[in-house]
Amino acid sequence: MFCLKAMPAPAWVNSDTLLKRLLSNRRLRSSVTFSSTTRPEKTDHGRNRSGAQRASARLQSPGKSGRAGKDRTNSSSAANEISVDFEQSQEAYRSKDSLELLRSLVVFKLCSYDFLVDKNEKIMYLGKTILGQKVFDQLMKMTFYGQFVAGEDHISIKPLIQKNQAFGVGSVLDYSVEEDISQKEENQKESSSVSAGGEGSIGKGYREKNYETGRQLGDSQREVIGTCTYFYADEAKCDQHMETFMKCIKASGGSSMNGFSAIKMTALGRPQLLLRFSEVLVKWQQFFTFLASQQDGMEALEQRLELTQLQELMIKLGAESDFLGWFTRKKGESAGCIDILDWSSLIDDRVNTSGLLLVPNVKLDKLEPLLKNFTTEEENQLKRTLERLDVLAKCALKNGVRLMVDAEQTYFQPAISKLTLDSQKIYNREKPVVFNTYQCYLKEAFKNVTMDVELSRREGWCFAAKLVRGAYMYQERERAKEFRYEDPINPNYESTSTMYHRCLHYLLDEIALNRKANVMVASHNEDTVKYTLKRMNELGLLPTENKVFFGQLLGMCDQISFPLAQAGFPVYKYVPYGPVSEVMPYLSRRAQENRGFMKGAQKERELLWKELKRRLVSGELLYRPLY
Numbered sequence: 001m002f003c004l005k006a007m008p009a010p011a012w013v014n015s016d017t018l019l020k021r022l023l024s025n026r027r028l029r030s031s032v033t034f035s036s037t038t039r040p041e042k043t044d045h046g047r048n049r050s051g052a053q054r055a056s057a058r059l060q061s062p063g064k065s066g067r068a069g070k071d072r073t074n075s076s077s078a079a080n081e082i083s084v085d086f087e088q089s090q091e092a093y094r095s096k097d098s099l100e101l102l103r104s105l106v107v108f109k110l111c112s113y114d115f116l117v118d119k120n121e122k123i124m125y126l127g128k129t130i131l132g133q134k135v136f137d138q139l140m141k142m143t144f145y146g147q148f149v150a151g152e153d154h155i156s157i158k159p160l161i162q163k164n165q166a167f168g169v170g171s172v173l174d175y176s177v178e179e180d181i182s183q184k185e186e187n188q189k190e191s192s193s194v195s196a197g198g199e200g201s202i203g204k205g206y207r208e209k210n211y212e213t214g215r216q217l218g219d220s221q222r223e224v225i226g227t228c229t230y231f232y233a234d235e236a237k238c239d240q241h242m243e244t245f246m247k248c249i250k251a252s253g254g255s256s257m258n259g260f261s262a263i264k265m266t267a268l269g270r271p272q273l274l275l276r277f278s279e280v281l282v283k284w285q286q287f288f289t290f291l292a293s294q295q296d297g298m299e300a301l302e303q304r305l306e307l308t309q310l311q312e313l314m315i316k317l318g319a320e321s322d323f324l325g326w327f328t329r330k331k332g333e334s335a336g337c338i339d340i341l342d343w344s345s346l347i348d349d350r351v352n353t354s355g356l357l358l359v360p361n362v363k364l365d366k367l368e369p370l371l372k373n374f375t376t377e378e379e380n381q382l383k384r385t386l387e388r389l390d391v392l393a394k395c396a397l398k399n400g401v402r403l404m405v406d407a408e409q410t411y412f413q414p415a416i417s418k419l420t421l422d423s424q425k426i427y428n429r430e431k432p433v434v435f436n437t438y439q440c441y442l443k444e445a446f447k448n449v450t451m452d453v454e455l456s457r458r459e460g461w462c463f464a465a466k467l468v469r470g471a472y473m474y475q476e477r478e479r480a481k482e483f484r485y486e487d488p489i490n491p492n493y494e495s496t497s498t499m500y501h502r503c504l505h506y507l508l509d510e511i512a513l514n515r516k517a518n519v520m521v522a523s524h525n526e527d528t529v530k531y532t533l534k535r536m537n538e539l540g541l542l543p544t545e546n547k548v549f550f551g552q553l554l555g556m557c558d559q560i561s562f563p564l565a566q567a568g569f570p571v572y573k574y575v576p577y578g579p580v581s582e583v584m585p586y587l588s589r590r591a592q593e594n595r596g597f598m599k600g601a602q603k604e605r606e607l608l609w610k611e612l613k614r615r616l617v618s619g620e621l622l623y624r625p626l627y
């Protein structure tokens, strides 16, 4: 535990150039000292040995069981024992007829050609023009659409959902219609590509520039379409999207028990507002970091500010607000220190605390209101976004469905995550209903995960999340380069994987500790899945407890999904659906996002070949799955 020491205000605090000094990180660091006690050691979170043994017995190959009483945490020999066989092609493809296997082979082969992936939008456009819509649609259904999309509407997808269900694989329904609009329309509509303003405010590093857009990004709207950002027409359109998601939730409830339904927040509110709200949230956190200073190696959650010193500091900076009063009223007399979560809670009560929400503006050399750019109408629009999310969460709860909020681009994500957390506070009291998503390709992923887990502990709700590596890497990198801010993405694939496993390790520990949290390991990466199984076994987390789920996209990695399901793990396929002409951006994204993955799909292709050959030799080419 680290806490700010009570100390007299340093001399520089009285100087005229206070603000500039405050904003000089180095000086601030020397003025704020921390006392550190030993960080609590991570304990062996109440590992349930008999549970671990049972899980292991399920996973071990025959004859390797019976290691009762041995502590197998961190034991490499134990790691070797865990084996769901991902090489078993016959088991993996039991739910597929031979034509489906052939289609997978063709589609994966096509996806390995860079020029097809790079030029996919042009090729599709050309195909439509030459073949005509009808023939083109048919061709798509026989190939890409048939591989990655379940059907046109919630009725036509039912057979596929039931078939997967029969083989132990559940569904996350994902209505994937994205608006594809002409260049002319693009220019008329307001998209996510808008200016966030905020000149000269604190910490003008990558984070703030991240929210600075404008003409240049307006020019790259094509890219935004390709990565599925909804275009904002008006509030009525957002209501329409909400209705669509409700249909999806009901379909999910009707077709399976304990299903999931996925939503995108940019469909539920004005993206421009999400972007600006994101800016506000980030600035506010940055200000705390400036105040609390950044001791080397200190995690965000370990930083503390002493309230009396905060009050003194703010008064000297020119603020008249009663921070001390607000926090002590909220936390009780004993609270002498606040951390970043306490600090962030001021935003929750922003209508009443707007007087406290001040951040330094370097250019103007004074404090300025954090919410200065928010009109009452905008505050209402933000409220309506939350209300739509609320309607969807209620609908999910009523239909026995869990709501998965997808993660999107970094400049929306703080707002998306904040609104999701607000909803989790309400609906995840008894059980996890709303799931957030964390993208581990972000440098800040671990910080985000740990802060939100801590929030869930403090507020007593069930943490629930999907863990992904992240889908917008190319777009994020290009944008960071264009606007010259620090790339928010980890420098290479290895660091993203390390981050993924670090976050996953932390979440699995959290689940083992209190059995309240849930996580979906949403990855096609076999090593990540094996890592999860190993850790589950070490911690005694049983598949039947339904705390750790696995997620893959429809049409990909059946050799991972189906063996996992057969071993008793809860596995879900993201099941997109929608009319052919309207899911093209989704298909294009599938190819682009997973290009790296597709190149690595060699193993999947080999297994598909192996199974096809086996069926040919054994006279089972006309095999039809029974369910």
Ligand SMILES: Cc1cc2nc3c(=O)[nH]c(=O)nc-3n(C[C@H](O)[C@H](O)[C@H](O)COP(=O)(O)OP(=O)(O)OC[C@H]3O[C@@H](n4cnc5c(N)ncnc54)[C@H](O)[C@@H]3O)c2cc1C
Pocket (backbone or CB within 6 Å): 405, 406, 407, 408, 437, 439, 441, 468, 469, 470, 471, 472, 473, 489, 490, 491, 492, 493, 494, 496, 522, 523, 524, 525, 551, 552, 553, 573, 574, 593, 594, 596, 597
């Ligand atoms: C069920 C499910 C739900 C999903 N939901 C979302 C969502 O809500 N939001 C979202 O953004 N994505 C989502 N995705 C997509 C996901 O983020 C990945 O893009 C995709 O799954 C590939 O990652 P992987 O772990 O499966 O495979 P891998 O092949 O192991 O990883 C590929 C990923 O690694 C990262 N990477 C690759 N090269 C580099 C590099 N040079 N530097 C840094 N990182 C690199 C990228 O994130 C890339 O997508 C979802 C995926 C699944 C399976």
